[in-house]
Amino acid sequence: MTQKQVEQHEHKMTVAQALRTAIIAELEAINLYEELASQIEDEGIRRVFLDIAREEKTHVGEFLHLLLQVDPEQARELERGRQEVKEILGE
């Protein structure tokens, strides 16, 4: 069995799966803080929520950087998606 198959057999997450889960959590956090910011009257607190939302985008970048290193297929498909959209939009 490959290492990945062993981990899946043992119900252990692969590094790629852990990173995808982390990215999902960071993206959810961005939406949460933006939503909270939109509901808050206090300008100072709203700015704090929006600043934290921005920091979560940095965290997405950190985890995405790692994911693209451990999942070359994802790196290829990310670029393919970028090219396809550019083609559709005529960019």
Ligand SMILES: [Fe+2]
């Ligand atoms: Fe975060």
